[in-house]
Amino acid sequence: MAASLQVAMASLVPPSTSSPIGRRGRGRTVAGGGGGGGGGGVRCSAIGSKGSSSKLPLPPINPKDPFLSKLASVAAASPESLLDRPVSSDTPPYLDLFESPQLMATPAQVERSVSYNEHRPRRPPPDLPSLLLHGRIVYIGMPLVPAVTELVVAELMYLQWMDPKEPIYLYINSTGTTRDDGETVGMETEGFAIYDALMQLKNEIHTVAVGAAIGHACLLLASGSKGKRFMMPHAKAMIQQPRVPSSGLMPASDVLIRAKEVITNRDTLVKLLAKHTGNSIETVATVMRRPYYMDATKAQEFGAIDKILWRGQEKIMADAAPPEQWDKNAGIKVVD
Structure with missing residues (x-):
């Protein structure tokens, strides 16, 4: 197939004007075409050449191959579009023949062969982050370790470059810079790096x-655009003080330096949470003395989110009667 495709492509490309064959062969047909020739200004082409006595047969083309089928149809209809191609083009060769080429991966299309349960994918399946990225979704489903931070920041920068006006959806299910058992797995700067990237974006x-938004993950949840911070009904949020990483056999002076850095990170975290939740610094510092867990309702009261994503909640709340109507229906008279 590769050899036949090379023969077909060779017949589509015009001869170079710098070679002796290109200067002397303008009045000839391709080898195998007989002794007759066209005019002096006609290029050598076996496709669509009206002056040639015989045409070079095209190699067999897989009808299920969309690119080769499109290329063959264009070559048969208007060969000049392939012969007179510009020298410098902004698109890859022949890709501009398609009206809307798909540059991103799509779910694998599988064709079933004759044998039982044998599949041949036409294209490689995409990875899950690429599919979510196509929907402008960034998903944090792990603790904030350096590899997660690198991927999330890169995706945020890419989505802003693609369209700085469309919103970006950040889904969070993370225990922050610690594991669920409280052991530190990442530096506090990992959470601050994603936070700073969010603050620099032009997008909403x-x-x-x-699932869970703990520690720095809760800060990322609260740092969304006002009115666009959501929480699932059974998700949990928790804020806590940063933890000192394992000191091991460090000298006492080094342990003291690390402890001072953790205190600095704690003060920064308190200030940022107070800024995005609307509470005072003293209030946030007080509740952060110990781990402070919040369900969806408590997180909404605390100011970490704006709305609980409960399907049908809007209709139920709209149908609910106000307290005054309840009192009136119950026969209760309100005394001023």
């Missing part, structure tokens, strides 16, 4: 807590 940020 929609944050959604789908």
Whole structure:
């Protein structure tokens, strides 16, 4: 197939004007075409050449191959579009023949062969982050370790470059810079790096807590655009003080330096949470003395989110009667 494709491509490309064959062969047909020739200004082409006595047969083309089928149809209809191609083009060769080429991966299309349960994918399946990225969704489903921070920041920068006006959806299910048992797995700067990237974006940020938003993950949840911070009904949020990483056999002076850095990170975290939740610094510092867990309702009261994503909640709340109507229906008279 590769050899036949090379023969077909060779017949489509015009001869170079710098070679002796290109200067002397303008009045000839391709080898195998007989002794007759066209005019002096006609290029050598076996496709669509009206003056040639015989045409070079095209190699067999797989009808299920969309690119080769499109290329063959264009070559048969208007060969000049392939022969008179510009020298410098902004698109890859022949890709501009398609009206809307798909540059991103799509789910694998599988064709079933004759044998039982044998599949041949036409294209490689995409990875899950690429599919979510196509929907402008960034998903944080792990603790904030350096590899997660690198991927999330890169995705945020890419989505802003693609369209600085469309919103970005940040789904959060993370225990922050610690594991669920409280052991530190990442530096506090990992959470601050994602936070700073969010603050630099021009896009509107929609944050959604789908499982747990603990520590710095809760800060990312609260740092979304006002009115666009959501939480699932059974998700949990928790804020706590940063923890000192394992000191091991460090000297006492080094342990003291690390402890001072943790205190600095704690004060920064308190200030940022107070800024995005609307509470005072003293209030946030007080509740952060010990781990402070919040369900969806408590997180909304604390100011970490704006709305609980409960399907049908809007209709139920709209149908609910106000307290005054309840009192009136119950026969209760309100005394001023």
